[in-house]
Amino acid sequence: MTDTSEQLYGRRVPLAQAPAKLTGQTAVVQVGRRWRCQRCHQLAGETDRLPQNVPYCRHCLNLGRLTALTKLYTIPEPNRFRMVTDSPLTWSGQLSPRQAAAAEQVLARLKTRTSQLLWAVTGAGKTEIVYPGLAWALQQGWRVAWTSPRVDVCLELAPRLAAAFTGIPQAVLYGGQPVPYAYRQLTICTTHQLLRFDQAFDLIIVDEVDAFPLATSPLLQGALRRAQKKTGCHLYLTATPGEDLQRQIKRRRLAVTYLPLRYHGYLLPPLTVKIAWHWPDRLATGRLPRGLVRQLRAYRRRVQRFLLFVPHVADIAPVLRALARLGMTHGVGVHAADPQRTAKVQQMRDGAVDFLVTTTILERGVTFPNVMVAILGGDDPVFSTAALVQIAGRVGRHRDFPRGDVVSYCQSQTRTVRRAQRMIRQLNRRGRRLGGQA
Amino acid sequence: MRACLWCGRPIVVPVTLADIWHWGPLPTPIICRACRQRLQPIGSAKCPQCGRQQATVQRCHDCERWDDAFVNHAIFPYDAALKAYMQQYKFQGDYQLRLVMQPLIREALAREHYDVLVPIPITAATWRTRGFNQVTGWLTGQPFQQVLTVSAASKPRDQSSKTRQERLQTPQPFSLVAGAATVLAGKRVLLLDDVYTTGRTLRHAAAQISLGGAQAVTGLTLAR
Numbered sequence A: 001m002t003d004t005s006e007q008l009y010g011r012r013v014p015l016a017q018a019p020a021k022l023t024g025q026t027a028v029v030q031v032g033r034r035w036r037c038q039r040c041h042q043l044a045g046e047t048d049r050l051p052q053n054v055p056y057c058r059h060c061l062n063l064g065r066l067t068a069l070t071k072l073y074t075i076p077e078p079n080r081f082r083m084v085t086d087s088p089l090t091w092s093g094q095l096s097p098r099q100a101a102a103a104e105q106v107l108a109r110l111k112t113r114t115s116q117l118l119w120a121v122t123g124a125g126k127t128e129i130v131y132p133g134l135a136w137a138l139q140q141g142w143r144v145a146w147t148s149p150r151v152d153v154c155l156e157l158a159p160r161l162a163a164a165f166t167g168i169p170q171a172v173l174y175g176g177q178p179v180p181y182a183y184r185q186l187t188i189c190t191t192h193q194l195l196r197f198d199q200a201f202d203l204i205i206v207d208e209v210d211a212f213p214l215a216t217s218p219l220l221q222g223a224l225r226r227a228q229k230k231t232g233c234h235l236y237l238t239a240t241p242g243e244d245l246q247r248q249i250k251r252r253r254l255a256v257t258y259l260p261l262r263y264h265g266y267l268l269p270p271l272t273v274k275i276a277w278h279w280p281d282r283l284a285t286g287r288l289p290r291g292l293v294r295q296l297r298a299y300r301r302r303v304q305r306f307l308l309f310v311p312h313v314a315d316i317a318p319v320l321r322a323l324a325r326l327g328m329t330h331g332v333g334v335h336a337a338d339p340q341r342t343a344k345v346q347q348m349r350d351g352a353v354d355f356l357v358t359t360t361i362l363e364r365g366v367t368f369p370n371v372m373v374a375i376l377g378g379d380d381p382v383f384s385t386a387a388l389v390q391i392a393g394r395v396g397r398h399r400d401f402p403r404g405d406v407v408s409y410c411q412s413q414t415r416t417v418r419r420a421q422r423m424i425r426q427l428n429r430r431g432r433r434l435g436g437q438a
Numbered sequence B: 001m002r003a004c005l006w007c008g009r010p011i012v013v014p015v016t017l018a019d020i021w022h023w024g025p026l027p028t029p030i031i032c033r034a035c036r037q038r039l040q041p042i043g044s045a046k047c048p049q050c051g052r053q054q055a056t057v058q059r060c061h062d063c064e065r066w067d068d069a070f071v072n073h074a075i076f077p078y079d080a081a082l083k084a085y086m087q088q089y090k091f092q093g094d095y096q097l098r099l100v101m102q103p104l105i106r107e108a109l110a111r112e113h114y115d116v117l118v119p120i121p122i123t124a125a126t127w128r129t130r131g132f133n134q135v136t137g138w139l140t141g142q143p144f145q146q147v148l149t150v151s152a153a154s155k156p157r158d159q160s161s162k163t164r165q166e167r168l169q170t171p172q173p174f175s176l177v178a179g180a181a182t183v184l185a186g187k188r189v190l191l192l193d194d195v196y197t198t199g200r201t202l203r204h205a206a207a208q209i210s211l212g213g214a215q216a217v218t219g220l221t222l223a224r
Ligand SMILES: [Zn+2]
Pocket: A037, A038, A039, A040, A041, A042, A057, A058, A059, A060, A061, A066
């Protein structure tokens, strides 16, 4: 078998010239009066035509344009990997008893090819919990994809998996990747890249399954479905499953493993809601809600560091000014697109500043050992249920400081806020049963 | 609700009181406000010869080096927005994006004084892969004459992947089609191209047009 065949294993690849003995499939085909792309399975718009009236697909354009004249070639996945006899897991870390129990359950379900969800709170160490199951799958000669809708998650994950499975060659795929595609047993890729695959994977691990845009994109959900072998299964990882996944769990359509406790065994801090009428109007006149002022003053007295979340970038400056009037000047504002973002986060880590006023939950893995959290306008639509739970998870990350406050100042008690409170309560109920401490 | 043709986000059309009294369907823009705001045309501060956006109105350094009389007008600076546009339209081949620039090209052509419009051609290989000429895609019924052809052999690599030095040394890639002289003789010709980078391509084309007997040749590009 040549290299070009390898390129086609379990994939749908447009080629200008047909390889020997292969027949291509038309990439954009007519269905009734419309045209459907055979890579992303979306309908082309009525007017999405090239000059000779040739339909083309705009939905997956950034993977290379497909038209009604393009042919896609594929070779069914042969699982042509070197057999691994010993466990490929070279990770030397130790799972806690609770993590090990979760890992055991995940592995047992993999052995029966059961699709499942691992619902682990932020800070539970969900990546490592998957290692024993992944090691087993690789040993069986399974082709595995570890995918996430977020490219930063993929980039952070690839070196960790390379170190944990030294003998397993991996392919890392995302838009603009510097290294060309290669046929490998372990593929780490953005969910978007799965569009190029066709019944390739025995196991697909979806990291942050609730993250944008996967949760709301039929295109990406279809990509997941088609990239998985008919005999394959998937493992979803999340800290905050959306409504739909929660419904599937409730109806017992999806097997689930809970890890409601963080690695140190403490419960999540509850989300407290305080009503702050018309806080935007107050802020416009340079004042913060009274309750918030009291909370922050108390922190200042005992030199307690904190994060103050605000809904919009435009809120950062007035909040900083209002804080300065209260004598709180040892902090900085930071937002997602801030060019000095990394430096400011580092300042907070180093203790050079005492607080951050921010719009974002910052990168995955960015943790501050001992912080309290206040949210101004937690009822604003920018804060999803998942975001609120993630924000709560920023508190008490360290073994030595496992507790803390999470207070949201809202104009009204919205559904998203109530759902976040409910999710934390639910996780803590399970955590308590496992011996978690409040 | 319509989606923005360029970024795909929904277009929100604020309805004014005047609109409510306006009978019939309201015209919906094809791109959203944010995308429109990304497109900032070149203002009055520009090079009088090549149309480049700059602080002064003096001839720019590049034009000093050419030291000739070829004049070009450009609509946009070749900034991040235009690069993103060209990436999707030309290099990814999203022919629909021609609609974004059609009204702007129409207005710009109306400001030019010319008799014959000549778009810069693409090679046969590009026709096969891209399937359209990115320049003629912007035209909406304006008459033009395809009097130039471009040979594939003399255009081995795409212009955009060359260094300035390499681009300047490119040999003449254009030739005139049979009968071009009857179209060009004594006429004011306007060349239309996508991006003016070094000016090499347009000058090669202009040289051939002049050989064809044109009285004058100028250029118009989407970006500089
Ligand atoms: Zn498609």
